[in-house]
Amino acid sequence: MSENFTDWLRERSEPDWTAVVEHPFTDALFDGSMPDEYMSSYLVQDYQFVDDFLALLGAAVAKADRYASRLKLAGSIAVVTSEENTYFQRSFEALGIVESDRVDPELDPATVAFRDLMRDTRDNGGYAEILAVLTVAEWTYLEWAVRAPAKPDNFVHAEWIELHANPDFQEWVTWLRSELDRVGAELDERERARCLRLFQQATKCEVDFFNAHWD
Numbered sequence: 001m002s003e004n005f006t007d008w009l010r011e012r013s014e015p016d017w018t019a020v021v022e023h024p025f026t027d028a029l030f031d032g033s034m035p036d037e038y039m040s041s042y043l044v045q046d047y048q049f050v051d052d053f054l055a056l057l058g059a060a061v062a063k064a065d066r067y068a069s070r071l072k073l074a075g076s077i078a079v080v081t082s083e084e085n086t087y088f089q090r091s092f093e094a095l096g097i098v099e100s101d102r103v104d105p106e107l108d109p110a111t112v113a114f115r116d117l118m119r120d121t122r123d124n125g126g127y128a129e130i131l132a133v134l135t136v137a138e139w140t141y142l143e144w145a146v147r148a149p150a151k152p153d154n155f156v157h158a159e160w161i162e163l164h165a166n167p168d169f170q171e172w173v174t175w176l177r178s179e180l181d182r183v184g185a186e187l188d189e190r191e192r193a194r195c196l197r198l199f200q201q202a203t204k205c206e207v208d209f210f211n212a213h214w215d
């Protein structure tokens with residue numbers, strides 16, 4: 001393959017890829033028109049999503065093929081468990097989210113579908129397959145967030161954008177992609193096809209996740 005594995009995967013995940021990156025939910029975040037009701041239901045569900053995402057990162061640490069990769073992945077776990085966690089708590093406070101919705105909300109079908117994909121990949125996937133799902137979740141979020149024209153006034157909106165549109169996050173996504181490119185180059189055709197199917201499924205999960213909090 002002359003082209004990068006990750007570019008190859010993304011090209012084959014259209015039109016869903018662009019539907020995520022240019023989703024009207026993100027436009028409403030940028031221009032201040034996001035209703036609190038939508039932001040609340042999205043963040044409540046996303047907090048549950050992050051739990052399984054963290055477990056998937058843990059599986060990547062376990063299955064990585066070298067120490068340098070394990071270190072990088074382990075470092076990203078520290079980011080999810082620190083800054084992001086206080087963001088959710090502060091936003092839940094500001095939006096008046098009740099305790100039961102913070103700890104044990106009823107899960108939306110889109111959340112369940114994404115969780116099932118992450119759990120299945122975590123338990124049954126190899127390192128490349130885990131990277132494929134992680135890369136979709138992080139790369140799509142970088143791409144929508146860098147489209148933000150300005151910083152909104154509301155901190156709930158502004159910080160959600162800034163968490164994904166900053167140089168450290170950009171660097172992490174660049175590393176994830178280069179790691180998947182590296183590992184992907186060693187795969188045979190069947191293994192590459194399995195990664196592609198997961199990449200496409202994860203991209204579809206991202207579209208459905210935004211759609212679940214938008215109409």
Ligand SMILES: Cc1ncc(C[n+]2csc(CCO)c2C)c(N)n1
Nearest residue numbers: 046049050053080084137138141209
């Ligand atoms: C549905 C959904 N997809 C992707 C992300 C992105 N994401 C997941 S965990 C995390 C922390 C940094 O590694 C980030 C940015 C999200 N939040 N919600």
